[in-house]
Every structure is written in C-alpha cells, then in structure tokens.
Amino acid sequence: MKTKAFLAIVILISIFSSCDKIDGPYSNAGGDTDTSTSGFFRKVLVEDFTGHKCGNCPDAGEALKQLKALYGGKIVTMAVHAGFFAEPNSGGLFTYDFRTSEGTELDQFFGNSNAGLPNGLINRKFYDANPIVNFVDWASKVNEIINTPADAWITMDPTYNGDSRSLDVTVNSKILSSISDSLQLAVYITEDSIVRPQADYSLPSPNQYIPEYVHRHAFRGSMNGTWGTPLSVGNSFNAGQEFNTQYSFNLPSEWNANKIQLVAVLYKVSTREVVQAEEVHIIE
Amino acid sequence: MSYSLKTVLALLLFGGLLNSLYSQNILTDQAELHGNFQLDAQYYNIDTLIGAPIVPEKILSNGFMNLWYTKGNFSAGIRYENYLNVMQGFDSRFKGSGIPFRFATYTNDKLEATVGNFYEQFGGGLILRAYEERGLGFDNVLDGARVKYEPIQGLVIKALVARQRAFFSLSPGILRGSDIEVNVNDVFFAGKQFKTRVVIGASALSRYQDDQDPVYNLPENVAAFGGRLNVIRGKFNVAAEYGYKINDPSATNKLIYRPGQALNLSATYSTKGFGILVSAKRLDNFDFRSDRAATGNANNINFLPAATRQHTYNLPATIYPYATQPNGEMGYQVELSWKIKKGSLLGGKYGTEITINASGTNGLDKSPSDNDTLGYESEFFKVGKEVYFRDYHIEIHKKFNKSWKSTLMLLYWVYNKDVVQGLKGFGTIYAPMAVLDVAYKINDKNTIRIEAQSLLTKQDEGSWAMGLIEYTYSPNWFVAIVDQYNFGNQIEDKRIHYLTLNAGFMRKGNRIMVGYGRQRAGIFCVGGVCRNVPASNGLTISILSSF
Numbered sequence: 001m002k003t004k005a006f007l008a009i010v011i012l013i014s015i016f017s018s019c020d021k022i023d024g025p026y027s028n029a030g031g032d033t034d035t036s037t038s039g040f041f042r043k044v045l046v047e048d049f050t051g052h053k054c055g056n057c058p059d060a061g062e063a064l065k066q067l068k069a070l071y072g073g074k075i076v077t078m079a080v081h082a083g084f085f086a087e088p089n090s091g092g093l094f095t096y097d098f099r100t101s102e103g104t105e106l107d108q109f110f111g112n113s114n115a116g117l118p119n120g121l122i123n124r125k126f127y128d129a130n131p132i133v134n135f136v137d138w139a140s141k142v143n144e145i146i147n148t149p150a151d152a153w154i155t156m157d158p159t160y161n162g163d164s165r166s167l168d169v170t171v172n173s174k175i176l177s178s179i180s181d182s183l184q185l186a187v188y189i190t191e192d193s194i195v196r197p198q199a200d201y202s203l204p205s206p207n208q209y210i211p212e213y214v215h216r217h218a219f220r221g222s223m224n225g226t227w228g229t230p231l232s233v234g235n236s237f238n239a240g241q242e243f244n245t246q247y248s249f250n251l252p253s254e255w256n257a258n259k260i261q262l263v264a265v266l267y268k269v270s271t272r273e274v275v276q277a278e279e280v281h282i283i284e
Numbered sequence: 285m286s287y288s289l290k291t292v293l294a295l296l297l298f299g300g301l302l303n304s305l306y307s308q309n310i311l312t313d314q315a316e317l318h319g320n321f322q323l324d325a326q327y328y329n330i331d332t333l334i335g336a337p338i339v340p341e342k343i344l345s346n347g348f349m350n351l352w353y354t355k356g357n358f359s360a361g362i363r364y365e366n367y368l369n370v371m372q373g374f375d376s377r378f379k380g381s382g383i384p385f386r387f388a389t390y391t392n393d394k395l396e397a398t399v400g401n402f403y404e405q406f407g408g409g410l411i412l413r414a415y416e417e418r419g420l421g422f423d424n425v426l427d428g429a430r431v432k433y434e435p436i437q438g439l440v441i442k443a444l445v446a447r448q449r450a451f452f453s454l455s456p457g458i459l460r461g462s463d464i465e466v467n468v469n470d471v472f473f474a475g476k477q478f479k480t481r482v483v484i485g486a487s488a489l490s491r492y493q494d495d496q497d498p499v500y501n502l503p504e505n506v507a508a509f510g511g512r513l514n515v516i517r518g519k520f521n522v523a524a525e526y527g528y529k530i531n532d533p534s535a536t537n538k539l540i541y542r543p544g545q546a547l548n549l550s551a552t553y554s555t556k557g558f559g560i561l562v563s564a565k566r567l568d569n570f571d572f573r574s575d576r577a578a579t580g581n582a583n584n585i586n587f588l589p590a591a592t593r594q595h596t597y598n599l600p601a602t603i604y605p606y607a608t609q610p611n612g613e614m615g616y617q618v619e620l621s622w623k624i625k626k627g628s629l630l631g632g633k634y635g636t637e638i639t640i641n642a643s644g645t646n647g648l649d650k651s652p653s654d655n656d657t658l659g660y661e662s663e664f665f666k667v668g669k670e671v672y673f674r675d676y677h678i679e680i681h682k683k684f685n686k687s688w689k690s691t692l693m694l695l696y697w698v699y700n701k702d703v704v705q706g707l708k709g710f711g712t713i714y715a716p717m718a719v720l721d722v723a724y725k726i727n728d729k730n731t732i733r734i735e736a737q738s739l740l741t742k743q744d745e746g747s748w749a750m751g752l753i754e755y756t757y758s759p760n761w762f763v764a765i766v767d768q769y770n771f772g773n774q775i776e777d778k779r780i781h782y783l784t785l786n787a788g789f790m791r792k793g794n795r796i797m798v799g800y801g802r803q804r805a806g807i808f809c810v811g812g813v814c815r816n817v818p819a820s821n822g823l824t825i826s827i828l829s830s831f
Contacts, residue, residue: 018460018490019507019530026533026541026657027500055708059538070498111376116580128453130377134535137577140496199708208708 040176042150044142045076045265045277047121048135049112051085052215053094055201055208060118060135061216067139074146076277078190078263080106080219083113085199093197093209102188102226103219123274124267131272151177154264154278156187165251167282169223171264173231175241182235182269186228187247189220190279192259220255223247223262231266258283315355320793320830322418323347326371331821334780334802337372344371346378346421350385362386373808373817374421375582377451384449385425396432401425404444406463406487409587410527410546411510411572414448419808420815422581424574425449426459438470448574448583455583457574461489480517486510489585493576500539506532508544508572508586522551527570527586534576537569537611540659544569546588561619565591568648568662571610581815591615592643592675597693597719598750598768599737604699604713605809606645606673614667615645634683641679645672647703671712674698686725693719701744705807715741731756740772747772763787768804780804793830799823 048064050057067075081098088097107113110121115132122133122141133141153176158169171187198213222228224247231243251257264278325345330338345368352361366381367374387400403425406412416423428446435441443462447454468482487510495502508529515522529544550563573583588608592615595601621639624631647668650660677695684690695717701710717740723733735752749771754764768782784801805819 018492018505020503020505021530022501022503022541024657025501066499111379114376119579127456129380129451130453132377134577134579136533136535136539139498139500140577143496143498201708 040150040153041074042146042148043074043076043277044071044146045078045121045123045263045274046138046142047106047124047219048077048079048118048217049082049107049120050079050118051081051083051087051113052096052098052197052213053087053089053199054085054117055199057085057118058198058200058202058210058213060120063135063138064216067142070139071142071146075142076263076279077217078188078219079215079217080112082107083117085113085117093211094199096196098194098196098215098218100219100221102222105226123277124272126271126273149177150276151175151179152266152276154266154276156262156264156278156280158262158280158282160251160257160260160282162257165253165257167223167249167251167260169247169262169282171245171247173243173245173264173266173276175237175239177239179237179268179275180235181271183231183237183275184228184267184269185231185245186225186265186267187223188263188265189223189249190217190261190263191220191255192217192261194218194256194259217261220260223249228265228267235269315353317351317353318831319349319351320828321347321349322826322828324371324824324826326820326825327823328372329821331802331819333777334782334819334821335805336819336821339372341369344369346371346374348418357391358389360386360388372820373815375451375580375815377582378421380452382452384423384452394434398430399428401427401449402430402444402446404430404442405587406442406461406489407465407485407510407512408523408525408548409589410512410525410548410570411487411489411508411529411586412459412461412463413585413587415587420581422815423449424582424584427454428459436471437474438467440465448585450575450578450583455574455578457491457493457576457583459489459491459574459585461487463487480515482516483514485512491572491574491585493574500533502533502576503531506530506576519553519555520551521553524549529570529572532569532572532576534571534573535579536571536573537659539657540569541657542569542653542659544572545664546570548591557623557625559619559621561617563591563618564614564616566614566648566664567608567610568612569659591617591645592673593617593619593641593677597721597735597737598752598766599717599739599748600677600693600695600697600719602804602806602808603739603748604697604701604704604715605807605814606675606699607704607807607809607814609645609647609672609703612648612650612662612668613645613672614648615643615673617641617643632682632684634685637679637681639679639681640677642676644674646670647672670700670703671698672700672703688725689723691719691721693717693721695719710744713741713743715739715743729758731758742772745770745773745778760791761787761789766801770804795826795828797824797826799825 048060064077080103082103086099088095110131112119112132119132119134120138121131124131153174155172156169160167173185194215195212196215197209197211199209201208260282261279262282265274266276267274325343327343328339348363348365350363362383363385364383367378370376370378385401387398387402389398403414414424414426426446426448428444430444433441441464445460447458465485468484469478488507490505490507492505495504508527510527512525525548527546531541531543533539533541545568547566552561567588572585574585575583588610590606590608592606619641624636626635630636647670648662649666649668650662653659653661675697677693679693681691697715699713701713702708719737721735723731725731733754737750739748741747749769752764752766756762764786766784770778770780773779782802782804784799786799788797800823803820806817807814808817
C-alpha cells in the first residue's frame with residue numbers, strides 16, 4: 001500500500017511540475033517581426049499611461065522605444081499622464097502639469113492609474129474584461145495582432161498656420177472590410193520631446209530622478225473630445241466606403257508646433273476596440 | 285467571463301440530479317442550505333481639504349451573496365458579487381457583477397473531488413495559496429478541478445489543475461500542482477506512541493503561460509517547489525518551510541531570469557502562563573503570479589506573510605503598516621508573553637498579562653550580476669544594510685476588578701516608507717507610539733470603552749493622536765466616535781481631524797452598521813498584503829446577514 005502510494009506521488013509530482021529552464025539566449029533580438037509597410041496594413045495604438053513622479057515609468061518608455069524599433073511605422077503611440085503620479089507638486093522639481101481633462105477621463109474609464117502605473121492599452125482591446133496591459137507584455141500583445149489584415153485605412157492632411165497657430169485637418173477614413181458596428185473617430189494631439197523632470201527608480205538613491213528627461217509623445221488633448229465623434233450615422237460599414245471629416249484647433253502658445261503630432265483613432269463603439277490608427281506631424 | 289442564470293440553474297439542477305442518484309446512500313442525510321449576504325455602500329461628499337477624489341456616481345457599493353448546499357457527501361455552492369460601481373480603494377477592474385464562484389464537491393471515503401471554484405493552500409502557502417480577503421478586495425480563487433486522496437491515515441495527496449480568478453475573468457496562466465503531506469507518526473509508526481510528532485510535506489506547482497514576446501525568450505512553464513517540516517515535542521513546536529522557483533521573468537521582478545527562493549523558520553515554546561516565539565525568514569525574488577505581466581494585488585499564486593505582529597489598534601494598524609516585499613527581504617520576530625500570577629503583588633486579583641515583541645526586516649545584500657538578465661547576486665545568509673521595518677513593543681493587559689480592565693501598549697517603529705509603499709522622497713519614519721485602552725462595565729448590559737493613542741514623529745505627515753469612545757448596549761447595539769488628529773503636520777492647513785461616528789445593530793445572524801465622517805488616505809493591510817485607500821468623506825452603510 002505504502003509503495004503504491006509513494007509511486008503515485010512520484011508520478012503526480014513529475015506530471016504536474018513541468019518547467020522550462022532558460023539557459024540563454026534570453027532574447028532573440030532582431031526577431032522575426034514583419035515590418036513591411038507597403039499597401040494597407042494594421043497600425044497598432046499603444047497608449048502608455050504614465051506620470052512624471054512614477055519612478056518605474058521610464059521602463060515603460062524604454063519598452064515603447066523597443067517596440068518602435070521593432071515595428072517602426074506600424075506602431076502609433078501616446079503617453080497619457082494621469083492619476084496620482086502625474087499630479088504636480090506645489091514646489092520642487094515636479095511642478096509641471098502634464099495632465100489633461102481628456103487623459104483623465106480615459107484613465108478613469110479604463111482604470112489604468114488605479115491599477116498601478118506604468119501600464120497601457122493595446123488598441124484599447126479588452127482581454128477578457130481587462131483592458132490594462134503591463135508594459136512587459138506590450139510586445140506580446142502587439143505581436144498577436146499586428147500582422148492581421150487592416151479593416152480600415154486612415155490618412156490625415158493637416159494645415160498649420162504658424163502666425164495664428166490655427167490647425168486644420170482633413171481625415172480620410174477608408175473602410176477595407178465590412179464592419180457591423182457604429183464607428184467613432186477621435187483626433188488626438190500629442191507633443192513629442194518635452195524636456196521636464198522625471199522620477200527614475202533605476203538610479204542610485206537619493207537622486208532618483210532625471211532633471212532633463214525627454215518626455216515622448218505626451219498626450220495634449222483632443223480636437224473632438226475624449227471619445228471623438230461618430231464617423232457617420234449607422235452601425236454597418238462596407239468595404240470601399242470612404243469618409244472625409246474636418247477638424248480645427250488653436251494651439252496654445254506653450255506648445256512647440258514642430259513637435260506636435262495628430263493621432264487619429266477609429267474605434268468600434270460597442271467594444272471601444274481600435275480598428276485603425278494613424279499619426280502625422282502637423283509640420284513636415 | 286460571467287455566468288448566466290441558465291448556468292446557475294443548470295448547476296443547481298445538476299446538484300439535484302446527483303442527489304437523486306446517490307439518494308440510496310444518503311437517505312438519512314438532511315439537505316441543508318446556508319449562505320451569507322453583505323452589502324457595503326458609501327455616499328461620497330466632496331472634500332478637497334483631505335484630497336478625496338471626486339466620485340461622479342456619488343454612491344458606490346460592493347455586495348455579494350454566498351449560497352452553500354450540502355446533502356450527504358455532496359456539496360455545491362455559488363457566489364454572486366456586484367460592484368456598482370467599485371468602491372474607492374478597491375481595484376476598479378472589479379466593476380460590474382457576476383458569478384465568479386461556483387463549485388460542486390463529492391466526497392467518497394478516501395477521495396474528495398471538486399470541480400469549479402475552490403480555495404487551496406499547500407503548506408504555509410509559500411508556493412500556493414488561493415484565498416479570499418474581502419477587506420482587501422482580494423480573491424484569487426482557483427477554477428478547475430481538484431482531487432484530494434487519503435489512501436492511509438496520515439497521508440494526504442492533493443492534485444489540481446486550474447486557472448485563477450482575475451476580477452470577473454480568469455488569469456491567463458494555467459496552474460498544475462500537487463502536494464503531499466505525511467504525518468510520519470501515523471504512516472510509519474502507526475499504533476506506537478512517541479513523544480515527538482513529525483509532519484513533512486512537499487509540493488510542486490507549475491504555471492503555463494504562452495510566450496508571444498517578439499524579443500525575449502520567456503519560459504512558458506514556470507515551476508516552483510516547496511518542502512516543509514514540522515516537529516512537535518511537548519511544549520515545543522518547530523516549523524521550517526522552503527520554496528524554490530525557477531526562472532520567472534515578470535513585471536514585478538523587471539524581467540530578470542534569476543531563480544527565486546524563500547525560507548520561513550519558526551519555533552515556539554508554550555506553557556500555561558508563559559510563551560516564546562522565534563521566527564526568521566528570507567525572501568528572494570519570490571513574487572509568483574498566474575500572469576507574468578500582473579502587478580498590484582492581483583493574480584498572486586503564493587502567500588508571503590510579514591514576519592511581524594499584526595496590530596489591531598488604530599494608529600499602529602493603519603498609519604504605517606508593513607507590507608511584505610516579495611522581491612527580497614530578510615526578517616525576524618521574537619515574542620515573549622507571560623502571565624503574572626493572581627494574588628501576587630503585580631498580578632493583583634485577576635493576574636496581569638505581558639507581551640514583549642521585537643521584529644525587524646531588512647533588504648537583501650545584493651550585488652550586480654555579471655549577466656544583466658540574471659538581475660543580481662545575493663549571499664543567502666548575509667543581511668542587507670537597508671532597513672525596511674522595525675517594531676519593538678510591550679503590551680500589558682490587566683483586569684482590576686469586575687468593572688475595570690485596561691490595556692497599555694508602548695511601541696517604537698522604524699518604517700521605510702519608500703520601500704514599503706513603493707514611493708520615493710518620503711524616506712524613513714521613526715515613530716514612538718502609545719496606546720491606552722480602558723473598558724468600564726457599568727452593569728451586565730452597558731459597557732463604555734475608551735482608547736487614547738499617540739504616534740510621535742517629525743517625518744512625513746508628522747504626529748498623530750487618536751481617541752475613541754465606544755458605548756455598547758449588550759447584546760444588540762453599539763455606538764462609537766473615533767477621531768484621528770494629525771496635529772503634528774508641518775503644514776498648518778493639514779492638521780485635520782478625521783472624525784467618524786459609527787453605530788451598529790446586531791441580532792442573530794444580522795448586522796447593520798452605519799458610519800459618517802472622514803477617512804484618511806493610507807494603506808490598509810491584512811497579513812502583510814496591502815491596498816491603497818484614498819481619502820473619503822461621507823456616509824457608509826454595511827449590512828451583513830448569514831443564514
């Protein structure tokens with residue numbers, strides 16, 4: 001009886017304890033990623049929820065940089081500063097307020113800062129019921145969808161008047177395969193390379209911050225509200241349909257027009273999942 | 285994932301079917317239905333002074349009901365939960381409602397089989413502990429199948445395959461695990477009497493999560509192993525538990541491939557009137573989750589309790605509570621407790637109980653690894669220099685006569701806020717504290733209890749005082765007024781009174797509590813696991829009923 005029991009144990013433990021010990025190489029740099037950008041292809045929106053007082057957030061910035069290096073123009077990015085770590089201090093280093101009302105609304109809807117920063121959204125896709133993706137998982141989640149065929153294609157044609165600082169854009173959205181849902185188009189504004197302090201816990205104590213950190217792709221607001229506006233009435237779109245929509249905005253004087261980009265996001269209303277994204281500089 | 289009403293009905297019908305199938309064996313057994321219900325709700329006022337976040341819904345509530353059905357060898361149950369919307373301080377990913385818990389179990393002689401959801405723990409929980417802690421908004425219940433088998437007395441084998449709950453869905457990792465516990469006396473020396481009893485246990489758990497990463501070569505199967513030993517001889521009890529985890533690059537360890545280790549040692553000696561406890565622990569890269577990308581209080585597979593005393597008095601429990609640092613810590617705890625005899629000079633008529641406790645936790649001694657991907661190197665027995673936590677305290681409990689009793693507690697704490705709360709710029713807090721608790725029993729029905737507490741520090745938010753007056757009208761009613769006062773805050777405007785008024789009514793299985801007032805921002809911990817609680821101001825209602 002005892003022998004039998006112990007035999008059973010040995011078998012059980014060996015069955016239930018599979019493990020993969022990795023002895024290197026730990027990474028397959030260069031990888032097998034397809035970065036070809038001919039014809040129509042899917043662009044994936046990666047939204048990095050961050051804060052200047054979040055000392056682990058520069059790691060997510062690195063992850064984003066790595067993604068850009070891997071997939072190039074197939075990745076569209078925004079860094080949304082929101083929540084506790086984005087709050088400005090009344091004195092000291094972190095006095096700048098990166099927050100926006102639209103960014104805060106997105107954060108409250110998806111629950112990012114509440115779940116602990118840094119984290120992000122990949123095409124605003126919900127995995128089961130959870131849209132929040134930790135930055136270590138961004139590459140995997142992007143990899144799962146990036147080579148699927150595009151359902152729509154967006155082009156933007158911005159005109160910017162440097163004297164009046166007025167910005168106009170025409171967005172062309174072309175449906176590539178039929179979609180049975182209402183579609184909403186949001187045109188966001190990001191500013192790249194804002195030089196401001198950033199906490200960084202990877203640095204040795206006590207000066208765990210970078211005084212002149214380059215904040216990439218900072219979310220600045222929207223031309224048509226947090227959730228955008230309907231692409232067209234109806235909840236059924238067919239391949240070949242095209243829509244042209246116009247938006248206008250006046251840039252605050254503080255923003256550097258040379259670094260301003262527009263990010264167009266076309267998404268399904270029922271799931272909020274992004275169908276297609278595009279980004280463009282307002283000054284070429 | 286959510287379950288429709290149909291699923292529930294099907295489950296209950298299935299239960300009924302099983303009942304009739306086995307009815308010949310269990311005709312004599314009475315079917316029983318038990319359950320409990322709880323609803324917590326809060327109305328949130330706007331209070332910018334304490335920095336309470338604005339709640340657009342104004343009212344938020346969390347609720348659940350458990351239903352347990354047993355008949356003979358069969359049992360089944362479900363739990364419905366709703367978060368409409370999630371109360372402040374709980375993870376907002378709970379938003380919504382559904383049935384995250386349903387199970388059926390059949391027990392037959394030596395075998396117990398469960399399908400659906402179940403809670404489980406291997407040994408002390410070092411490599412697996414599925415549990416629920418409502419106050420923390422934590423529930424990592426497993427969903428799958430489990431078999432427990434006891435072929436001979438004193439030998440228990442468990443095996444399971446499951447995924448873990450993650451809010452209203454399941455975590456991506458698939459867990460496969462087994463555990464064996466051998467009561468050496470029963471199995472090898474059945475019928476013989478020894479003064480020493482020995483229990484040994486071993487377990488293994490493996491998580492499968494696919495690797496989609498285009499850059500890193502991530503392990504898809506990550507296994508952890510645990511071993512434990514418990515020796516009991518008379519008044520002595522010695523326990524040791526060790527855990528080892530192979531390479532598990534994850535979000536919490538910043539994708540390092542270093543294996544993890546954990547060791548818990550404890551020894552106790554207790555006689556009537558005297559007890560001693562000594563424990564030591566070492567954790568190294570031992571955060572284990574069912575999703576390598578998870579952070580925060582979610583998807584945890586194992587349980588790593590803090591090697592410090594769990595305090596219940598308000599200021600020690602809520603201002604600077606320690607949270608276990610799974611990525612690396614070394615700690616110890618020593619506790620002496622004794623009772624001075626009745627009738628002696630210090631003991632008085634009823635005796636006096638004294639407890640002295642000291643505990644401390646430091647970081648690991650780390651040096652950079654030659655290979656960046658392996659993270660760091662650390663000598664097993666070398667304690668790191670960085671202090672995470674110290675708690676030295678003495679507690680004296682004395683009953684003076686039939687009406688009066690009191691507890692006095694004096695504490696000195698060192699709390700590394702940056703490490704424990706994952707923040708920077710707050711530094712280390714040095715805080716002596718004092719607690720005085722006096723209860724006066726007016727007569728059989730009426731009791732008044734008063735607490736006065738203080739925490740003195742120059743760091744962080746400065747000193748605190750706390751006062752409580754509680755009146756109990758036995759057995760049904762109580763009313764209490766509590767004030768936390770941040771009188772030592774450097775900023776004059778922040779010397780705030782956090783005043784709350786609470787009242788409760790209890791009768792049979794029902795309890796209703798109402799509270800009104802301010803709640804300070806802070807962290808709330810149970811067993812070294814903590815959650816952030818934002819400041820709030822408003823009316824809270826809690827209704828609990830069990831049947």
